[in-house]
Amino acid sequence: xxxxxxxxxxxxxxxxxxxxxxxxxxxxxxxxxxxxxxxxxxxxxxxxxxxxxxxxxxxxxxxxxxxxxxxxxxxxxxxxxxxxxxxxxxxxxxxxxxxxxxxxxxxxxxxxxxxxxxxxxxxxxxxxxxxxxxxxxxxxxxxxxxxxxxxxxxxxxxxxxxxxxxxxxxxxxxxxxxxxxxxxxxxxxxxxxxxxxxxxxxxxxxxxxxxxxxxxxxxxxxxxxxxxxxxxxxxxxxxxxxxxxxxxxxxxxxxxxxxxxxxxxxxxxxxxxxxxxxxxxxxxxxxxxxxxxxxxxxxxxxxxxxxxxxxxxxxxxxxxxxxx
Amino acid sequence: xxxxxxxxxxxxxxxxxxxxxxxxxxxxxxxxxxxxxxxxxxxxxxxxxxxxxxxxxxxxxxxxxxxxxxxxxxxxxxxxxxxxxxxxxxxxxxxxxxxxxxxxxxxxxxxxxxxxxxxxxxxxxxxxxxxxxxxxxxxxxxxxxxxxxxxxxxxxxxxxxxxxxxxxxxxxxxxxxxxxxxxxxxxxxxxxxxxxxxxxxxxxxxxxxxxxxxxxxxxxxxxxxxxxxxxxxxxxxxxxxxxxxxxxxxxxxxxxxxxxxxxxxxxxxxxxxxxxxxxxxx
Numbered sequence: 001x002x003x004x005x006x007x008x009x010x011x012x013x014x015x016x017x018x019x020x021x022x023x024x025x026x027x028x029x030x031x032x033x034x035x036x037x038x039x040x041x042x043x044x045x046x047x048x049x050x051x052x053x054x055x056x057x058x059x060x061x062x063x064x065x066x067x068x069x070x071x072x073x074x075x076x077x078x079x080x081x082x083x084x085x086x087x088x089x090x091x092x093x094x095x096x097x098x099x100x101x102x103x104x105x106x107x108x109x110x111x112x113x114x115x116x117x118x119x120x121x122x123x124x125x126x127x128x129x130x131x132x133x134x135x136x137x138x139x140x141x142x143x144x145x146x147x148x149x150x151x152x153x154x155x156x157x158x159x160x161x162x163x164x165x166x167x168x169x170x171x172x173x174x175x176x177x178x179x180x181x182x183x184x185x186x187x188x189x190x191x192x193x194x195x196x197x198x199x200x201x202x203x204x205x206x207x208x209x210x211x212x213x214x215x216x217x218x219x220x221x222x223x224x225x226x227x228x229x230x231x232x233x234x235x236x237x238x239x240x241x242x243x244x245x246x247x248x249x250x251x252x253x254x255x256x257x258x259x260x261x262x263x264x265x266x267x268x269x270x271x272x273x274x275x276x277x278x279x280x281x282x283x284x285x286x287x288x289x290x291x292x293x294x295x296x297x298x299x300x301x302x303x304x305x306x307x308x309x310x311x312x313x314x315x316x317x318x319x320x321x322x323x324x
Numbered sequence: 325x326x327x328x329x330x331x332x333x334x335x336x337x338x339x340x341x342x343x344x345x346x347x348x349x350x351x352x353x354x355x356x357x358x359x360x361x362x363x364x365x366x367x368x369x370x371x372x373x374x375x376x377x378x379x380x381x382x383x384x385x386x387x388x389x390x391x392x393x394x395x396x397x398x399x400x401x402x403x404x405x406x407x408x409x410x411x412x413x414x415x416x417x418x419x420x421x422x423x424x425x426x427x428x429x430x431x432x433x434x435x436x437x438x439x440x441x442x443x444x445x446x447x448x449x450x451x452x453x454x455x456x457x458x459x460x461x462x463x464x465x466x467x468x469x470x471x472x473x474x475x476x477x478x479x480x481x482x483x484x485x486x487x488x489x490x491x492x493x494x495x496x497x498x499x500x501x502x503x504x505x506x507x508x509x510x511x512x513x514x515x516x517x518x519x520x521x522x523x524x525x526x527x528x529x530x531x532x533x534x535x536x537x538x539x540x541x542x543x544x545x546x547x548x549x550x551x552x553x554x555x556x557x558x559x560x561x562x563x564x565x566x567x568x569x570x571x572x573x574x575x576x577x578x579x580x581x582x583x584x585x586x587x588x589x590x591x592x593x594x595x596x597x598x599x600x601x602x603x604x605x606x
Binding site: 010012013015016017019020021023024025026027028030031033034037038040041088089090091092093095096097100101109111112113115116118119120121122123124125126127129130131171174175178202203204205207224227228230231232233234238258261262265266277278281284285288289291292293295296 | 331332334335338339341342343344345346348349350352353355356357359360407408411412414415416418419424425427428430431432433434435436437438439440441442443445446448449450453469472473476500501502503505526529530531532533536537540557560561564565572575576579582583586587590594
């Protein structure tokens with residue numbers, strides 16, 4: 001857009017470009033700075049425990065011995081279950097609000113589902129404690145004995161635990177995945193679907209073609225949701241039970257990386273303890289940076305492909321107008 | 325023939341499942357909002373806004389200090405994030421295709437995905453640790469860091485909504501870029517930028533995790549920026565995990581207030597963006 005007209009080159013313009021660029025550089029610096037600070041504040045723990053920190057499960061502030069494995073397990077396990085629950089629902093929403101719903105309803109429905117992202121984490125947590133936990137406890141009490149022998153459903157009927165946390169996480173993650181997936185689907189050129197219809201495809205088969213075209217971006221959308229789930233703190237802290245154990249059971253109270261930071265940070269009296277907690281934060285930072293970075297790259301490369309496809313599309317009269 | 329019938333049936337079922345997915349997502353939305361309204365609206369009273377928290381065991385009291393604290397924290401955060409975020413957004417919109425802009429855009433998106441608790445740790449180590457005291461400033465810095473990427477991206481997008489004819493007109497008249505931005509583009513984009521700031525405030529107003537060990541909590545009225553300060557969200561958290569019924573009631577009232585505030589902000593922002601889009605459609 002700016003490239004269409006060449007502005008007169010003057011000192012003035014160079015100052016403008018440099019001046020605003022400095023502020024833009026602050027954002028870059030912020031990301032690097034966060035990583036650096038986390039490194040610096042966890043150095044004691046990194047040098048003392050090394051890899052040991054990630055592979056052991058003692059968490060003993062009194063003896064000064066720290067292993068973060070149960071927290072890593074809890075974070076990964078809860079996010080994975082949440083993703084398994086949220087992905088089909090989020091994709092369904094994206095498909096319905098971009099392809100199937102009556103035109104009048106598309107925007108309002110999309111907006112309503114996105115409201116899920118506007119509810120603060122603490123409110124999810126509050127609702128979780130007082131409504132969802134009792135509901136899950138009833139469910140656990142109603143679980144038949146023979147089913148409880150399966151490791152997945154082993155454990156006391158507490159209500160708090162992995163299942164409750166994963167359910168809340170799933171709901172929280174849905175809007176992030178669905179809104180990006182919807183944008184991607186809206187960007188898929190009409191001719192992809194038209195070609196499918198021309199070959200006699202049903203509506204669903206045409207949608208599958210569109211999904212196939214947009215798969216890179218849709219994977220990006222799912223990873224964006226994963227990034228959210230990994231870092232979510234308050235809601236999970238309030239319902240997961242905060243018990244550092246490694247268990248496959250959905251009913252067992254467990255612990256996550258963000259939850260242990262939230263709970264213990266203010267009481268970390270000695271330096272090593274604090275460093276150990278910051279090191280957990282550092283790992284969380286590295287994981288989410290990687291997940292989000294890959295997700296963004298996928299979504300961007302998808303958008304670029306959409307633009308290229310749009311540029312080589314058949315006459316515009318046949319193509320429905322869509323914002324890329 | 326039966327094959328084609330089967331395919332059509334499969335298509336119908338799949339379409340119905342997609343509609344079902346929307347319903348499934350709306351169920352928790354309705355349940356949560358409904359419960360917050362039911363529990364919160366009844367508990368919200370004048371005292372909630374005007375009184376201080378009562379000691380344990382005494383019924384009543386309010387969250388005046390926490391409401392004030394949240395306003396203070398958001399003000400500090402905006403003071404930090406709005407100038408940086410807006411100017412960065414202007415740069416991205418004016419020089420959209422340089423490599424530097426792509427890298428910054430990527431950094432902003434990645435920063436947006438960093439868990440808020442991690443941002444809290446950084447604010448702790450930068451602001452709290454050197455002086456060994458929790459403070460309102462530390463909380464504001466944490467929220468500010470969370471706001472920056474949101475302000476950057478919305479500013480950029482909303483400046484891009486300004487019709488290119490306006491910019492080209494200014495440049496054609498011989499204006500330098502600085503002049504065209506300051507006198508033409510910014511005034512046209514201002515409502516959009518304000519909207520972006522609203523969106524960012526709505527997003528950070530509900531944050532709890534980064535405040536736990538930066539602004540901490542304070543049951544008393546505090547106007548000092550270098551002392552711990554209460555906030556709605558941390559207060560809700562403290563009350564939620566306490567064993568007292570009256571505190572639970574107040575937690576719900578706080579949640580109600582918070583949700584209403586955030587929903588209002590985001591609906592206003594949504595309407596404003598839609599109006600801008602309609603106004604600027606070529």
